[in-house]
Amino acid sequence: MSIINEANASCSQCGSPSTIKIYKSINVSDNPELKDKVKDGSLFLWECPHCGKVNLARYETLYHDPVKKLMVWMLTGNDVSETQMHAISNHTKAMGGYTLRIVTDTGSLMEKVLVKDAGLEDTAVEMCKYVTKMEMASKLGDNTRAAELFSSTFHFYRTEGEGDDRLLTFMYPLEGKMLGINIGINVYYDCIGILERNPHAKPDEGFIKIDSSWVDSIIR
Ligand SMILES: [Zn+2]
Structure with missing residues (x-):
């Protein structure tokens, strides 16, 4: 109701x-x-x-x-x-x-x-954001910009394509602009695998918050 x-x-x-x-x-x-x-x-x-x-x-x-x-x-x-x-x-x-x-x-x-x-797990999506930020930051080679990238909030926007060619799009604000980044579905599946191999990554029962802080708590 x-x-x-x-x-x-x-x-x-x-x-x-x-x-x-x-x-x-x-x-x-x-x-x-x-x-x-x-x-x-x-x-x-x-x-x-x-x-x-x-x-x-x-x-x-x-x-x-x-x-x-x-x-x-x-x-x-x-x-x-x-x-x-x-x-x-x-x-x-x-x-x-x-x-x-x-x-x-x-x-x-x-x-x-x-x-x-989109048929995705939000836990793996949060992990994907982390992995993607790491990857992007490593290419920046500038600590200030990398820190800004890390502190910006990525949001899942959509998926496109089929099967192994499927792409996930994340949107994020950086330097006053709204930008998008596409990642392959293989990254998502890798993240599913990482979470499955980490028993302490299994979310608690009941209402919980799954966000970047949750990812931080797992990888620490
Ligand atoms: Zn008014």
């Missing part, structure tokens, strides 16, 4: 108050029309009727795709209901095969949905 409420919001540019729709819970089996809006991020954007500024709404939401068995909890602060999270974890555990994730921004929520829809 999707839970859709109304809330008051102020425009970030002119400060005018508006009433906006907020999606506390998004079930894409019940409301398939919401999925594309999550994937392109438009669900969380609202336009100010006074000045035309497009604002990003920030609120907690639980995204649920029962077909793909994916639940992503997007948190905005530390106001996590541990009890609620635990109850849902137990419920999905009984159903089996669920991927439970925590994110703290809309870009990461979009990414989790895109990765799942």
Whole structure:
């Protein structure tokens, strides 16, 4: 079931108050029309009727795709209901095969949905980002630029092609520009292999955050 409420919001540019729709819970089996809006991020954007500024709404939401068995909890602060999270974890555990994730921004929520829809594991995708950054940084030969590259956030964007020719595209900001990099599916499979050979890389059960810090915690 999707839970859709109304809330008051102020425009970030002119400060005018508006009433906006907020999606506390998004079930894409019940409301398939919401999925594309999550994937392109438009669900969380609202336009100010006074000045035309497009604002990003920030609120907690639980995204649920029962077909793909994916639940992503997007948190905005530390106001996590541990009890609620635990109850849902137990419920999905009984159903089996669920991927439970925590994110703290809309870009990461979009990414989790895109990765799942592409049939990929987000753990291996995060490892791919790390490997790709290492590879790119080694070619830069400039410590400052390499450090900037490492601190920039890579987001999975799409896959193209079929079979062994399949490519994964990551987008990342660098020096004020949005850039893209393609990597071969073989890199992804290598990362799957690395994770399988590392028993401590198996994510804990329940809602967890799988991001660059998670990769750091494994390779350390
Ligand atoms: Zn405004």
